Amino acid sequence: MVLGINDPWIWGAYVLCILSMLLCVVYGILNWNKGGEDEEEQIKEEMEWHKKEKEMEEKELGLWDEEG
Amino acid sequence: MENIFILSIIVLIYLLLVGYVGYVAWKRTKSADDYMVAGRKTHPFIMALSYGATFISTSAIVGFGGTAGVYGMGLLWLTVLNIFVGIFIAFVLFGKRTRKIGHNLGALTFPEFLSRRFNSKFIQYFSGAVIFLGMPLYASVVLIGMARFVETTLQIDYTIALIAMAVIVAVYVIFGGIRGVMYTDALQGTIMFVGVVILLGSIYWILGGITEAHQALSNLINVVPAESTVKAAATGFTGWTSMPALGSPFWWTLVSTLILGVGIGVLSQPQLAVRFMTVKSNRELNRAVLIGGIFIFMMTGTAFVVGALSNVYFFDTVGKIAIQVAGGNADKIIPAFISAAMPLWFAYLFMITLLSAAMSTLSAQFHVQGTALGRDIYETVTGTKGKSSVMVARIGIVVAVLIAVILGLVLPANIIAVGTAIWFSITAAAFLSMYAFALFWKRSTKEGVISGLIIGTIISVFWLVFEYKKSATALGICKALTGADVLIASNPWPTVDSIVIALPIAFVITVIVSLLTKPPEKEHLDKIFKGV
Numbered sequence: 001m002v003l004g005i006n007d008p009w010i011w012g013a014y015v016l017c018i019l020s021m022l023l024c025v026v027y028g029i030l031n032w033n034k035g036g037e038d039e040e041e042q043i044k045e046e047m048e049w050h051k052k053e054k055e056m057e058e059k060e061l062g063l064w065d066e067e068g
Numbered sequence: 069m070e071n072i073f074i075l076s077i078i079v080l081i082y083l084l085l086v087g088y089v090g091y092v093a094w095k096r097t098k099s100a101d102d103y104m105v106a107g108r109k110t111h112p113f114i115m116a117l118s119y120g121a122t123f124i125s126t127s128a129i130v131g132f133g134g135t136a137g138v139y140g141m142g143l144l145w146l147t148v149l150n151i152f153v154g155i156f157i158a159f160v161l162f163g164k165r166t167r168k169i170g171h172n173l174g175a176l177t178f179p180e181f182l183s184r185r186f187n188s189k190f191i192q193y194f195s196g197a198v199i200f201l202g203m204p205l206y207a208s209v210v211l212i213g214m215a216r217f218v219e220t221t222l223q224i225d226y227t228i229a230l231i232a233m234a235v236i237v238a239v240y241v242i243f244g245g246i247r248g249v250m251y252t253d254a255l256q257g258t259i260m261f262v263g264v265v266i267l268l269g270s271i272y273w274i275l276g277g278i279t280e281a282h283q284a285l286s287n288l289i290n291v292v293p294a295e296s297t298v299k300a301a302a303t304g305f306t307g308w309t310s311m312p313a314l315g316s317p318f319w320w321t322l323v324s325t326l327i328l329g330v331g332i333g334v335l336s337q338p339q340l341a342v343r344f345m346t347v348k349s350n351r352e353l354n355r356a357v358l359i360g361g362i363f364i365f366m367m368t369g370t371a372f373v374v375g376a377l378s379n380v381y382f383f384d385t386v387g388k389i390a391i392q393v394a395g396g397n398a399d400k401i402i403p404a405f406i407s408a409a410m411p412l413w414f415a416y417l418f419m420i421t422l423l424s425a426a427m428s429t430l431s432a433q434f435h436v437q438g439t440a441l442g443r444d445i446y447e448t449v450t451g452t453k454g455k456s457s458v459m460v461a462r463i464g465i466v467v468a469v470l471i472a473v474i475l476g477l478v479l480p481a482n483i484i485a486v487g488t489a490i491w492f493s494i495t496a497a498a499f500l501s502m503y504a505f506a507l508f509w510k511r512s513t514k515e516g517v518i519s520g521l522i523i524g525t526i527i528s529v530f531w532l533v534f535e536y537k538k539s540a541t542a543l544g545i546c547k548a549l550t551g552a553d554v555l556i557a558s559n560p561w562p563t564v565d566s567i568v569i570a571l572p573i574a575f576v577i578t579v580i581v582s583l584l585t586k587p588p589e590k591e592h593l594d595k596i597f598k599g600v
Contacts (some may be wrong), residue, residue: 004282005141007310013144020151021365027156030357035164035350 071222074416075229082420083236083428086427088253116356116430117257119343120363123154123334124260125429126213126422127206128373131484132326134401136375137210137390138300140308140324141285143376147368149331155360163344163353165507168600170345177337177436179444181345182499184508185596186514186588189448191521195499196444198525200437201336202494205469207433209487210476212399214426215476216484220403221415230476233423237430238469253429261366263421266414267406268370271377274409284380285309288389296389308376317563324565327487333492333567337497338440339432372403378405385398397481400489430472489565497528497570501578509582510593516582524574528566537562 001010136143167180175181179199183192211233218229275281289297289307293419297305302318312318334340347353378390378401385408386393393408394400442461447453479487501520505512533538534546534555540562541553554562 004279004284005286005309009311010141010309013142013148016148017144017151017365017369020148020156021361024151024155024357024361026390027160028355028361031351031357032355033351035354036352037349 071224073173075218075222075419078416078419079232079236079423081113082423089251089255092251103160113355113359114251114254115343115347115352116359117363118251118253119340119356120160120360120367121253121257121260121425121428122339122343122432123150123337123429124364124367124425125210126217126426127210127429127488128368129212129264129422129425129486130217130397130402131209131488132330132368132373132455133375134390134398135326135395135485136372137378137401138398139305139318139326140310141282141314142311142322143326144369145323145373146327147365147372149327150334150364150368153331153359154405155357158340159344159353159357159360162341162503162507163237163337163347163356164350165600166341166344167347167350167353169596171519172596172598175345177439177443178341179440181341181501182506182517183444183448186502186512186517187592188514190518191502191514192448193445194446194521195338196407196440198494198498199440200445200464200468202431202491203437203440204471204475205487206491207437207468207472208479208484209432209484210426210429210433211472211476212479212487213484214422216399217403217406217419220400221407221419227477231473232326233426233430234469234473234476237427238427238434238465239372253428256428257363259424260421260428261363263418263424264370267374267410267418268366270375270410270414271381275377275380281377281380282309284384285377288379288383292389293384296392308379312323315560317559320560320563320565324568325493326485329489329493329496329565329567331349332500332571333489333496336495336503337492338495338499339429339436342436348528357513369447369502374405378402378409383411385495399482399484425454434465434468434472435466438462441467477535480542490536490539492531493565493567493570494525494528494532496567497523497524500571501575505578505582509599510597511582511587513582513585513588515585516578516580519576519581520574527573528570531566531569535565536564 002008003014005014022067073578078109084430104425132146169185170181173181173184175184177196179192179195180193183189209232214233215226215230216311218224218233219226272278275284286307286309300318304313304318306312312322312469347356375390382388382390382393382405390401390405391398394404406418410418436459442457442459446460447457498521505517505520533543534540534550537554540546546555547553556562
């Protein structure tokens with residue numbers, strides 16, 4: 001009996017809930033500062049893309065007259 | 069009358085809070101792109117809480133919490149999947165690729181993402197149609213969850229509660245777009261977290277400690293009068309702290325519908341996947357895993373534990389099990405427990421918690437339905453872009469709200485958890501194989517994923533209409549056509565969820581057809597997977 005529960009399939013789930021939560025916490029801490037390297041470049045790229053699409057739409061459809 | 073006054077005050081306080089945040093967001097929403105995905109630059113805290121608050125609704129707290137009152141703590145397997153699949157796998161494996169590929173494709177909605185990935189407009193409007201037609205069921209059960217709580221706590225007429233909630237949420241989605249949705253979601257997520265922390269602490273305190281509470285629940289099956297559980301026992305129920313008999317109808321409903329349907333189906337939820345496209349770098353996703361993991365753990369863990377343990381509380385106080393106190397409607401177990409066991413101030417606080425939970429999910433649902441109609445169907449079919457599609461999206465939202473309210477009035481009792489699971493199953497069958505292959509298998513072809521999409525959707529819908537007992541009997545189409553409730557009456561088929569059948573078939577079909585058709589052009593793939 002673990003935590004007042006007999007069936008290992010139930011207390012197992014209870015324990016696994018806690019473990020999977022801890023997995024997320026540990027992963028988050030270990031990678032807290034990772035993966036942000038290309039951020040600047042991406043935002044720049046995104047703005048280019050946005051500008052291009054706007055131009056395209058202006059030309060083809062005559063839309064986006066006053067919107068930013 | 070007094071109760072309507074109290075409700076008005078609570079709603080007013082809540083709306084002032086949310087309204088302020090929504091207003092600030094609305095002022096910043098300028099272009100159509102802005103309206104759709106908040107310009108893709110969102111803080112990780114906002115992103116994680118927004119995802120969490122969208123994921124967890126009154127359906128999880130009221131519907132699944134109440135269901136745990138019937139099915140017991142075995143439902144905690146859903147919490148395991150919610151955290152491991154719904155957060156860890158979703159963010160780390162699916163999220164990062166979705167963000168990068170979504171960025172490369174310039175996609176703003178989930179159907180648009182899939183459509184551009186495979187270069188097929190058909191995918192966009194077909195997926196848009198599945199979302200627009202199927203999601204009202206999910207939206208309506210979330211509304212029902214909220215309305216049931218207001219009904220029980222304040223003794224206000226259910227219909228009035230339902231309509232009031234729908235109007236409030238519609239107004240702020242229409243005026244906010246997703247930026248409003250994301251910021252208000254994060255605020256709502258915070259409120260929800262505080263609410264459930266108090267609730268979890270209270271139930272263990274009331275029942276004398278963690279082990280003591282579980283022990284009492286384990287013993288309960290031996291002390292309750294046999295007639296109160298006889299019906300459930302006949303279908304496989306063995307107690308609230310043990311798994312149902314393997315392969316019994318009770319087991320199949322718990323495992324295939326409630327645990328797998330929702331636990332796996334979450335990966336291809338359009339309103340959740342679209343959130344990955346709004347973060348600016350993988351760093352944000354890494355951080356969001358931490359916040360999201362804790363959030364989901366507290367939300368679903370608390371709901372299921374409280375639902376199951378409410379049996380002990382009710383048996384100790386009134387000599388009945390939870391489902392009896394709730395008059396046979398599992399949707400009323402959590403509201404009944406909070407009204408009976410918790411102080412009045414908490415019931416009000418919890419109402420704000422639930423209001424937050426309902427609003428955050430509903431707003432995202434209505435938003436996704438609106439963009440499904442505006443961007444995915446209207447824009448794709450007519451070829452027009454920009455302002456008129458925002459207009460159509462807003463009309464789509466109003467239509468979606470109306471359908472949800474009507475469903476909320478006509479759907480039967482005990483519907484919240486099952487309704488949610490049905491929607492998750494349909495989306496998993498339709499989208500999951502296509503979405504997974506879009507991210508991870510370069511050899512998958514347009515023809516392959518379209519076959520999987522169509523066959524998955526058809527089988528899933530067919531199963532729900534003709535074989536899955538809960539939905540088939542509610543719809544009555546099978547009965548009208550064949551005279552029988554379901555096509556195959558022998559166990560376990562009427563309780564096997566469509567996800568178990570439709571998802572593997574869709575998967576296999578996608579692979580076979582992909583391998584039989586011409587591989588996609590390398591140039592197209594290079595563009596899509598740039599930097600992945």
